[in-house]
Amino acid sequence: MDCFVAVAPRNGGWIAFLWGGLRRGSAVPTIFSLEAIGGHATLCQPYAAHEERSAMDAKTPKDLHYYEPANGHGLKHDPFNAIIAPRPIGWISSRDAKGNVNLAPYSFFNGFNYHPPIIGFSSTAWKDSVGNIQETGEFVWNLATMDLAQQMNATAAHVARDVSEFKISGLTAVPSRLVNVPRVGESPVSFECKLSQIIQLQGADGKKVQAWLTLGEVVAVHIDKAFIKDGVYQTAMARPIVRAGRRGDYFEIRPDAMFEMTRPD
Numbered sequence: 001m002d003c004f005v006a007v008a009p010r011n012g013g014w015i016a017f018l019w020g021g022l023r024r025g026s027a028v029p030t031i032f033s034l035e036a037i038g039g040h041a042t043l044c045q046p047y048a049a050h051e052e053r054s055a056m057d058a059k060t061p062k063d064l065h066y067y068e069p070a071n072g073h074g075l076k077h078d079p080f081n082a083i084i085a086p087r088p089i090g091w092i093s094s095r096d097a098k099g100n101v102n103l104a105p106y107s108f109f110n111g112f113n114y115h116p117p118i119i120g121f122s123s124t125a126w127k128d129s130v131g132n133i134q135e136t137g138e139f140v141w142n143l144a145t146m147d148l149a150q151q152m153n154a155t156a157a158h159v160a161r162d163v164s165e166f167k168i169s170g171l172t173a174v175p176s177r178l179v180n181v182p183r184v185g186e187s188p189v190s191f192e193c194k195l196s197q198i199i200q201l202q203g204a205d206g207k208k209v210q211a212w213l214t215l216g217e218v219v220a221v222h223i224d225k226a227f228i229k230d231g232v233y234q235t236a237m238a239r240p241i242v243r244a245g246r247r248g249d250y251f252e253i254r255p256d257a258m259f260e261m262t263r264p265d
């Protein structure tokens with residue numbers, strides 16, 4: 001922090017001015033004057049000039065890229081999924097009524113409730129996963145990790161409904177306990193789920209769009225004990241991968257990326 005002092009006579013005593021750039025990370029110094037008259041020191045309000053400057057900063061418009069999605073984004077790549085990022089990956093295994101097994105990643109995915117635990121993913125077309133889950137009412141979510149990144153990606157291949165992505169990617173289909181859908185044996189965490197709702201999404205005008213939100217209740221959980229320390233599941237130890245933007249940007253979650261912040265009471 002830069003600091004300057006000036007001294008001048010005033011009212012038979014002396015006045016000392018102290019300037020300091022007190023605001024971290026800002027090019028604009030926060031200026032205070034310290035008046036020392038007759039042995040008394042008073043920390044005064046920031047200079048009016050500075051207040052004006054701060055107000056100007058707040059009012060200065062950022063150079064915003066503005067667009068209305070209905071008319072296009074005007075960029076090289078749609079920023080939407082780079083902004084809603086990183087997103088966890090719903091690596092979903094399912095089975096159709098004939099018994100064919102399916103595995104596919106969905107990054108429009110999240111958890112929506114604690115009790116009962118409910119998770120969901122959105123399919124931006126009527127894809128096999130949604131069709132299978134509608135037919136059998138069951139699915140499994142598997143955690144996609146750095147070690148399984150290539151295999152996860154391979155399961156996004158568009159293949160015929162009777163082709164198992166477990167086979168394509170060389171992953172092990174391990175039977176679940178409460179649902180008749182296998183989990184990914186190599187994945188450190190899996191949730192067995194029962195379908196609760198399939199909701200076709202609609203726009204603000206009420207018109208249906210070609211996207212389906214599939215929600216399911218988590219009825220059984222498998223966690224590799226290597227990632228549980230003192231009774232606490234260690235999110236970053238499993239090194240989950242999460243989707244960023246464009247067609248192939250990801251982040252790997254590592255322990256050094258974590259910080260703790262407790263909520264206000």
Ligand SMILES: Cc1cc2nc3c(=O)[nH]c(=O)nc-3n(C[C@H](O)[C@H](O)[C@H](O)COP(=O)(O)O)c2cc1C
Binds near residue numbers: 128152
């Ligand atoms: C990391 C990743 C995330 C994806 N997220 C979605 C998504 O959220 N919604 C979607 O419809 N497709 C998504 N896809 C594409 C599907 O995985 C792909 O269309 C797949 O073939 C669907 O498989 P299915 O027809 O067997 O369900 C994603 C692909 C990858 C690699």
